Amino acid sequence: MSIEVGSKVQGKVTGITHFGAFVELPGGSTGLVHISEVADNYVKDIKDHLTVGDEVLVKVLNVEKDGKIGLSIRKAVDQPSSQSHSNQHRDNHRHNRMNDRAKESFESKMNRFLKDSEDRLSSLKRNTESKRGGRGARRG
Template sequence: MSIEVGSKLQGKVTGITNFGAFVELPGGSTGLVHISEVADNYVKDINEHLKVGDEVTVKVLNVESDGKIGLSIRKAKDQPKPAQSNSGRSRSNHRSNNDYRPKETFEQKMARFLKDSEDRLSSLKRQTESRRGGRGSKRG
C-alpha cells in the first residue's frame, strides 16, 4: 500500500520514546508521531496521552526518501472551522467599536506614540517636581 502525504490512516502504537511514538500503519510500515503532534496543548509526558497498543488515527505529514514517515495525531482530528461573526468578518479582523482606528502608516503610528509618550512624561515630571519642591515648582 502506497502512503501519500495528507492521507488519514488508522494505525497502532508500537513504541513510545521521550520524543514521540512509533505507529504501525497498514501495509506494515512504521511512522513517527513527534511529541508536538500528539495533542493541541503542550505535552510534557507522552505516556499521559498514548500507550503501546492504542489504535490511533494519524495524518501523513511527510514521507522522506529514506523511508521515514512523519505523522500527526492532532492534525488528523476534524477541526471545526471558526464561526463567522459580525456579518462575515473573521476574528482576526474584528475590532470592537470603542477601539476602532482606521489603518495608519508606520509614521503616523510613531508620531502618535511620541506625542502620547511626551504628554505622559511631562505630566509625570510636573507631579514629581511639585512633590519634591524641585526646580519646576513656583516659589513665592
C-alpha cells in the same frame, strides 16, 4: 498500500519514547508521531496521552527517501467549522483582554525572577570569592 503525504490513516501505537510514538500503519510500515504532533496543547509526558496498543488516526506529514514517515495526530483531527462573525469578534475581544492580564502577570513574574536571580548571583559571588582566596579569605 502506498502511504501518501496528506492522507489520513488508522494505525496502532507500537512504541513510545521521550520524543514521540511509533505507529504501525496499514501495509506494515512504521512512522513516528513527534511529541509536538500529539496534541494541540503542550505535552510534557507522552505517556499521559498514548499507550502501546492504542488505535489512532494519523495524518501523513512527510515520507523521506530513506523510508522515514512523519505523522501527526493533532492534524488528523478535523478542525471545527468557522464561527459566525459576531461570535468570532466577541471571542477575539475576550482573547485580547486575557492577553492584557497575561502581560501584567508576565511583567510581575519577570520582575520577581530578576530580583531572585540577582540575590542568588550576589550570594554565589560572596561564597566563591572566599573559596578562591579573594578578599576576606581565611589564612591558615
